Amino acid sequence: MNPSRHPETQAFRRLRSGLARRRLAQLEPRLRVELFLLSLLLAGFVFWQVRTPFASLSAEGGPPAVAGALALTSAVLAFLTAGFVAGRHAQRLRGGPPGPEWLGLPLDPRLLARHLAWDSGALAGWIAVPTIGVWISAFGLVPLAWQIALLPALAWSLFLASRLGTILGQRIALWKLRDHPQLDPMVRILSARTRASRPRPIRAPRWTRKSVRLAFWAKDLRVSLRVHSVRQQLLVAVLFWALSLAAWQLPDMAARHVDYAAAFVLGLLGSAALGEWLVALSGSDPFAAVRVLPVRLADIWGARFASALLATLLLVAGHALAARELSPQALRVFLVWLAGATLMISALAVNYGVTLFPRADIAQRLLGLSLGLAVAASLMVPLLGWLVLLTAVLHSARRLPHWSHLEEV
Amino acid sequence: MLRVRDLTRSYGRLTALSSVSLDVQPGEIVGLLGANGAGKSTLLRTAAGLQPPDAGTVGIQGIDLWAEPLAAKRLLGYAAEEPSFYEELSADEYVAFVATVRGLDPLAARARAHTLFLRLGLAGRTDEPVHQFSHGMRKKLSFAAAVLHHPAVLLCDEALDGFDASGALEAKAELRTLAGGGCAILFSSHVTEAIERLCDRVVLLHRGRVARVLERAAWGSPAPGPSPLEREFLAVARDTLHP
Numbered sequence: 164m165n166p167s168r169h170p171e172t173q174a175f176r177r178l179r180s181g182l183a184r185r186r187l188a189q190l191e192p193r194l195r196v197e198l199f200l201l202s203l204l205l206a207g208f209v210f211w212q213v214r215t216p217f218a219s220l221s222a223e224g225g226p227p228a229v230a231g232a233l234a235l236t237s238a239v240l241a242f243l244t245a246g247f248v249a250g251r252h253a254q255r256l257r258g259g260p261p262g263p264e265w266l267g268l269p270l271d272p273r274l275l276a277r278h279l280a281w282d283s284g285a286l287a288g289w290i291a292v293p294t295i296g297v298w299i300s301a302f303g304l305v306p307l308a309w310q311i312a313l314l315p316a317l318a319w320s321l322f323l324a325s326r327l328g329t330i331l332g333q334r335i336a337l338w339k340l341r342d343h344p345q346l347d348p349m350v351r352i353l354s355a356r357t358r359a360s361r362p363r364p365i366r367a368p369r370w371t372r373k374s375v376r377l378a379f380w381a382k383d384l385r386v387s388l389r390v391h392s393v394r395q396q397l398l399v400a401v402l403f404w405a406l407s408l409a410a411w412q413l414p415d416m417a418a419r420h421v422d423y424a425a426a427f428v429l430g431l432l433g434s435a436a437l438g439e440w441l442v443a444l445s446g447s448d449p450f451a452a453v454r455v456l457p458v459r460l461a462d463i464w465g466a467r468f469a470s471a472l473l474a475t476l477l478l479v480a481g482h483a484l485a486a487r488e489l490s491p492q493a494l495r496v497f498l499v500w501l502a503g504a505t506l507m508i509s510a511l512a513v514n515y516g517v518t519l520f521p522r523a524d525i526a527q528r529l530l531g532l533s534l535g536l537a538v539a540a541s542l543m544v545p546l547l548g549w550l551v552l553l554t555a556v557l558h559s560a561r562r563l564p565h566w567s568h569l570e571e572v
Numbered sequence: 573m574l575r576v577r578d579l580t581r582s583y584g585r586l587t588a589l590s591s592v593s594l595d596v597q598p599g600e601i602v603g604l605l606g607a608n609g610a611g612k613s614t615l616l617r618t619a620a621g622l623q624p625p626d627a628g629t630v631g632i633q634g635i636d637l638w639a640e641p642l643a644a645k646r647l648l649g650y651a652a653e654e655p656s657f658y659e660e661l662s663a664d665e666y667v668a669f670v671a672t673v674r675g676l677d678p679l680a681a682r683a684r685a686h687t688l689f690l691r692l693g694l695a696g697r698t699d700e701p702v703h704q705f706s707h708g709m710r711k712k713l714s715f716a717a718a719v720l721h722h723p724a725v726l727l728c729d730e731a732l733d734g735f736d737a738s739g740a741l742e743a744k745a746e747l748r749t750l751a752g753g754g755c756a757i758l759f760s761s762h763v764t765e766a767i768e769r770l771c772d773r774v775v776l777l778h779r780g781r782v783a784r785v786l787e788r789a790a791w792g793s794p795a796p797g798p799s800p801l802e803r804e805f806l807a808v809a810r811d812t813l814h815p
Binding site (some may be wrong): 449459 | 664669717
């Protein structure tokens with residue numbers, strides 16, 4: 164029988180087209196439009212950044228130089244794609260891929276591996292957006308025939324990068340697995356079990372009377388320490404902030420503003436990671452368990468924002484100590500901007516996390532897009548990003564009064 | 573008491589509930605029977621405030637659930653069909669959290685939780701993270717969290733499904749005690765035996781509508797308490813636990 168006509172192959176093909184349709188249908192029409200506009204903006208931003216260097220190259224080396232630069236940029240994007248897809252695929256395989264108990268079904272493991280790779284490889288679609296921006300940047304600088312010929316090449320490179328990423332991801336997931344080497348790799352990965360013995364007992368909680376906000380805050384802290392995905396987000400924030408503090412120790416360069424800029428940019432990256440952590444915390448809230456409790460919006464919002472406020476205070480104190488050599492005026496400006504940005508990002512993250520509950524994935528995406536847009540706006544017109552960020556905070560805050568009538572499971 | 577009036581709820585083109593009205597008086601246990609897809613879970617989830625109705629109202633002790641959700645939910649307990657938890661918290665931690673949010677006295681809540689855990693057969697496992705729990709243990713934990721505060725209205729969505737026999741008996745006893753204290757209980761199940769023994773009245777749902785309402789006299793009165801088979805099981809379980 165022709166392998167492509169094999170019933171299993173056809174079943175997976177149908178499943179994939181069904182999944183793709185369903186996932187698209189899950190996005191609200193308004194969100195679809197927003198995502199499309201944001202993709203346009205991102206592609207436009209990439210165009211705006213790349214067009215000038217391409218034009219310079221065209222003036223110096225003509226169309227071959229531009230085509231070479233285009234190929235090089237695309238290769239970098241493909242490399243990034245492979246890395247992202249590999250990480251995501253490995254994580255999904257180890258954490259349990261979406262879908263049924265795959266090993267309970269009479270499936271050819273190779274077909275299953277191909278299907279799971281397709282599921283993880285969808286991430287490559289997002290890299291297509293900046294790639295299109297790069298491709299458009301070469302418009303008019305290379306002959307039209309080259310331009311058209313490059314398009315399938317770029318698409319093919321992304322596809323190959325995605326495939327390479329999933330192969331790497333599977334290798335990573337397989338790494339350190341020693342049991343049953345005779346089995347198919349996918350079967351080994353999916354059948355790998357973590358400890359089955361009784362876990363270490365958790366210390367008994369203290370049954371004390373405290374406010375609802377404090378109860379949520381304490382629970383958030385426990386969840387952050389115990390849930391791997393949430394802890395990871397917090398650690399990334401801490402890491403960036405530690406690097407941001409360490410930036411003040413950079414050796415003196417021509418001007419003091421090098422460490423100033425490094426500390427600020429790293430600090431902002433840490434704040435963005437803090438935002439992701441706040442969204443992840445919202446995502447960890449079990450829908451039915453929380454919604455039946457007599458909890459006010461102010462309690463959950465307040466508990467989450469209190470964590471952000473505390474983190475911001477620690478960050479500001481750390482920088483105030485680490486940048487003592489800075490003039491008081493410059494230090495004050497630095498601290499106000501950094502604290503302001505951190506609090507705005509945190510407010511945005513809490514708003515999205517709470518109001519899009521239990522769809523933390525959408526909240527995460529909107530936060531990322533808002534921050535990306537703010538950065539892009541700041542690069543285009545200085546300080547415009549702040550306006551974008553403030554607008555996003557205000558826009559997201561408008562959803563708050565309706566928080567209890569939102570996304571249904 | 574629980575008062576549901578003209579509750580309607582659709583999922584796209586599918587009407588899961590169509591103008592459903594019912595009352596559960598204080599001290600009454602009302603069974604909700606229906607085939608799969610009849611709308612039992614939709615009714616309970618909507619009455620618990622998990623999803624807004626398209627039309628109609630839910631009143632908890634005279635408080636409109638969707639107008640004053642906070643006040644209504646203070647009086648409400650909900651044991652879910654597929655309960656969800658903070659998976660990394662221990663059962664103890666989870667119930668302590670619920671008790672705090674409900675504003676219960678810490679010492680009394682701890683004593684109540686430990687009693688419930690002991691009776692339901694969870695004692696000794698409450699210091700483990702919830703993700704280690706089996707389906708039945710998760711259901712027991714959900715039940716314990718739902719009744720912890722002696723709710724005025726309790727909604728049980730296939731709540732005893734997955735319980736072992738002794739746990740189910742204890743849970744039924746707890747439900748009777750709560751009802752004796754004035755709690756209005758709406759108990760959904762597809763197991764008619766559980767409803768026969770437990771409920772005072774049964775509402776039959778069919779395709780999202782109330783098809784019939786039966787009083788206890790309509791199905792006779794099986795002997796209260798455990799059935800002969802359950803008594804045998806209990807005797808063995810007690811011998812095993814206390815040889």
